[in-house]
Amino acid sequence: MKAEIRLALSAALVLASECAGAAPLDMGRFLPEVASAGPRTELPDWESVALPGLPGKAIRDVLAKDLSDQGALATRGAKEIEIYRNAAPAVVLIVGTGSLGSGSYLGGGLILTNWHVVTPATTVGVVFKPSQEGAKVDPQSVWRADVAKTDPTHDLALLKLAAGPSSVRPLELGSESEIQVGADVHAIGHPLGEIWTYTRGLISQVRKDYEWKAKHETVTHRADVIQTQTPISPGNSGGPLLGDSGRILGVNSFSATKGENVNFAVSVQDLAVFLNGSLQAAAAPAPSTAPACKPAKTYDGRSPESDGRVIAIDTNCDGKPDVYIRMPDDKTRAMQALIDANHDGKVDIVVEDRDRDGRWDISYHDIDFDGIVDLVGHHPDGKLKASRFERYAAR
Numbered sequence: 364m365k366a367e368i369r370l371a372l373s374a375a376l377v378l379a380s381e382c383a384g385a386a387p388l389d390m391g392r393f394l395p396e397v398a399s400a401g402p403r404t405e406l407p408d409w410e411s412v413a414l415p416g417l418p419g420k421a422i423r424d425v426l427a428k429d430l431s432d433q434g435a436l437a438t439r440g441a442k443e444i445e446i447y448r449n450a451a452p453a454v455v456l457i458v459g460t461g462s463l464g465s466g467s468y469l470g471g472g473l474i475l476t477n478w479h480v481v482t483p484a485t486t487v488g489v490v491f492k493p494s495q496e497g498a499k500v501d502p503q504s505v506w507r508a509d510v511a512k513t514d515p516t517h518d519l520a521l522l523k524l525a526a527g528p529s530s531v532r533p534l535e536l537g538s539e540s541e542i543q544v545g546a547d548v549h550a551i552g553h554p555l556g557e558i559w560t561y562t563r564g565l566i567s568q569v570r571k572d573y574e575w576k577a578k579h580e581t582v583t584h585r586a587d588v589i590q591t592q593t594p595i596s597p598g599n600s601g602g603p604l605l606g607d608s609g610r611i612l613g614v615n616s617f618s619a620t621k622g623e624n625v626n627f628a629v630s631v632q633d634l635a636v637f638l639n640g641s642l643q644a645a646a647a648p649a650p651s652t653a654p655a656c657k658p659a660k661t662y663d664g665r666s667p668e669s670d671g672r673v674i675a676i677d678t679n680c681d682g683k684p685d686v687y688i689r690m691p692d693d694k695t696r697a698m699q700a701l702i703d704a705n706h707d708g709k710v711d712i713v714v715e716d717r718d719r720d721g722r723w724d725i726s727y728h729d730i731d732f733d734g735i736v737d738l739v740g741h742h743p744d745g746k747l748k749a750s751r752f753e754r755y756a757a758r
Contacts (some may be wrong), residue, residue, distance in 0.1 A: 386755070387713040387727050389701050391734025394687050394708060395667065397436065403677070404660045419658070422678060422686055422747070445730065446549050447561045447607050451492055453534045453549045454602055456558055457481065458488040458505070465552035465602030467611055472524035475634065476601030477616055478513050479577060481520050485510050491528060492559055500558070517586040517629055518616050521636045535602060536631055537610035542589060544568055548617055550593045552602030564593030564624065572755030573627070575617055587630040589613045595626045604628040608714070683708065694719055705732055714747055723747055727755065
């Protein structure tokens with residue numbers, strides 16, 4: 364394995380900023396403690412969350428799972444950073460006998476990769492990404508994984524860990540509708556041993572029932588494949604091809620023998636069929652029969668300082684508030700919505716109605732969750748979701 368290199372990703376924000384001012388004091392702090400107090404009052408639907416200027420559907424949209432729905436990540440650079448940040452911990456390094464490849468952690472101890480990455484082994488080593496970017500891999504952190512299932516024709520394999528890590532959020536399969544020629548796609552893997560490398564490109568075409576045969580292999584492969592311009596190299600094999608949603612659209616599998624940036628990934632349709640085989644229960648749990656999540660107030664009353672009304676709302680039914688609405692008695696002070704977009708208990712978005720006219724005016728966004736404002740959102744239509752963003756620069 365080659366020596367590790369530090370992967371540096373910077374937010375190349377396109378818009379120059381003329382925006383300035385003091386950052387909200389709440390940014391990066393934990394939601395106020397009062398938000399966890401009081402009885403839980405289930406609301407019949409999202410619109411029941413509504414307050415003047417804060418429709419329930421807007422709350423749902425801002426707190427949607429895919430961060431691109433916030434609008435802020437439409438700014439060039441921020442989206443790519445967030446895709447890498449969210450997905451990289453679930454992209455594993457696979458070490459076999461004389462081989463090196465990538466894989467996607469699906470939860471339940473299961474890892475999806477290429478057949479050619481693991482064959483002929485029945486047991487391989489798996490390494491998860493160190494929590495600190497660029498840190499060296501600890502040799503003691505190698506997990507043992509057994510080859511649980513293979514499909515040589517489609518060049519797919521499923522690995523099973525004895526026990527999966529509880530701290531890693533699994534990757535999910537995307538849908539066929541996300542595969543569009545010209546769409547952005549993203550790859551994370553270990554090309555030529557350069558571990559946890561991120562690249563980005565476009566979908567060039569979709570090739571149905573495509574046939575290929577790797578050098579030094581006797582097996583002829585056949586599958587629906589996605590042709591991309593995403594730069595990949597040996598070591599990327601088995602890793603995920605991700606859509607803008609951050610979900611898996613394919614497994615990066617091979618490159619053209621001639622030319623550059625002509626690469627192919629086994630498409631999600633074939634992945635779904637493969638995963639729904641003998642290990643279906645573990646790889647794709649049956650849909651829950653539990654009732655759909657309904658938002659609920661966890662607190663509605665006076666602020667701890669007794670200077671206004673506050674409302675705390677749990678939007679994803681995890682028992683913790685995600686939205687904290689503050690309405691000061693002093694009408695000269697802004698009404699605020701403090702939003703925890705990634706459900707870590709801390710404020711990531713602050714939206715203000717400064718003139719208290721029921722229309723939102725400005726917002727501050729911490730898109731990399733480090734407690735520092737990155738973007739300022741403008742709301743000329745008064746809606747909770749900003750329509751224009753600038754890079755934040757305090758005077």
